Amino acid sequence: MNNFKNIFALCILSVLSYACGGSDTTPIEVFDNEAQALIDKDSLSSFFTKHYYDTTVDSVKTLVAGATPLSEDANLKTMNVTENEIDYELYYYIASVEDIGTPTIDKGFPTSLDSIFVKYEGFRINGTDSITPRFEIRETPIWFTLNSVIRGWSYGFTNFKNGDNVTDNGPITFENGGKGILFIPSGLAYGNSGTGGSIRSNENLIFYIRLFDFVKDTDHDNDGIPSWLEDPDGDGDPRNDDTNGDFFVNYLDGDDDGDGVATKDEDANGDGNPANDFSDPNNPTLADYLNPDIN
Numbered sequence: 001m002n003n004f005k006n007i008f009a010l011c012i013l014s015v016l017s018y019a020c021g022g023s024d025t026t027p028i029e030v031f032d033n034e035a036q037a038l039i040d041k042d043s044l045s046s047f048f049t050k051h052y053y054d055t056t057v058d059s060v061k062t063l064v065a066g067a068t069p070l071s072e073d074a075n076l077k078t079m080n081v082t083e084n085e086i087d088y089e090l091y092y093y094i095a096s097v098e099d100i101g102t103p104t105i106d107k108g109f110p111t112s113l114d115s116i117f118v119k120y121e122g123f124r125i126n127g128t129d130s131i132t133p134r135f136e137i138r139e140t141p142i143w144f145t146l147n148s149v150i151r152g153w154s155y156g157f158t159n160f161k162n163g164d165n166v167t168d169n170g171p172i173t174f175e176n177g178g179k180g181i182l183f184i185p186s187g188l189a190y191g192n193s194g195t196g197g198s199i200r201s202n203e204n205l206i207f208y209i210r211l212f213d214f215v216k217d218t219d220h221d222n223d224g225i226p227s228w229l230e231d232p233d234g235d236g237d238p239r240n241d242d243t244n245g246d247f248f249v250n251y252l253d254g255d256d257d258g259d260g261v262a263t264k265d266e267d268a269n270g271d272g273n274p275a276n277d278f279s280d281p282n283n284p285t286l287a288d289y290l291n292p293d294i295n
């Protein structure tokens with residue numbers, strides 16, 4: 001225990017010595033993410049004037065005479081996103097190809113926390129002018145959960161629909177579903193740090209995506225409340241809610257109020273939904289699973 005304390009004291013000391021560094025040390029530069037967001041917005045806007053979507057090869061290409069630039073293409077949509085108090089514009093293109101129809105079982109659209117089943121290809125945009133060779137491809141579909149990927153994906157995929165699973169004793173096969181392109185500013189991708197690998201700092205990215213399926217109302221902690229609804233402060237972001245302050249946000253916490261009774265068991269009326277049980281006469285609008293006085 002003493003060793004542990006010493007290590008802790010040392011850490012405090014080193015943190016302080018950094019913080020108190022004199023003028024002879026190089027100041028730690030804080031990267032200006034807000035300025036970069038504006039640079040990226042300009043870069044992408046310029047890119048869209050110089051490129052078009054070529055339906056014959058299903059790709060973004062350098063503009064040629066007679067083609068409609070992406071900047072004037074009605075299929076290119078803008079999604080406004082605020083992340084860490086910085087406003088971003090995320091762009092997505094709904095590919096208008098014949099093989100994409102409405103799914104038989106239409107689940108609507110995934111939330112930014114749902115699990116998705118996708119294929120994709122990723123490209124970097126080099127400045128405003130060129131698309132670099134592909135850095136990643138996934139040809140067999142794979143599951144991701146949108147809470148743990150780059151934010152451009154988390155938000156971007158919420159604009160695409162599921163497909164139909166038509167697998168028949170063969171390889172997994174889907175029809176219909178979401179098909180399109182995400183144009184992601186660096187701040188919603190790998191930011192100033194890049195990946196240390198193929199993606200450098202402050203690079204905007206292009207992903208060609210197919211969304212085959214998703215788990216509607218994904219419930220990460222299996223507590224009976226869909227992750228996107230574990231948002232007691234109601235700001236639309238379940239990533240900032242930690243009712244009992246145990247550093248596990250509610251959507252990843254099976255006992256949200258820390259009263260020792262699992263959230264799924266704070267279901268007085270037994271309907272499988274802990275969000276509609278209010279047993280505390282002194283606090284009649286606070287659900288039991290968020291109320292440590294009720295257990």
Ligand SMILES: [Ca+2]
Nearest residue numbers: 231235237238
């Ligand atoms: Ca919230």
Ligand SMILES: [Ca+2]
Nearest residue numbers: 223250251253
């Ligand atoms: Ca929970």
Ligand SMILES: [Ca+2]
Nearest residue numbers: 267271273274
């Ligand atoms: Ca209930």
Ligand SMILES: [Ca+2]
Nearest residue numbers: 288289291294
């Ligand atoms: Ca409780």
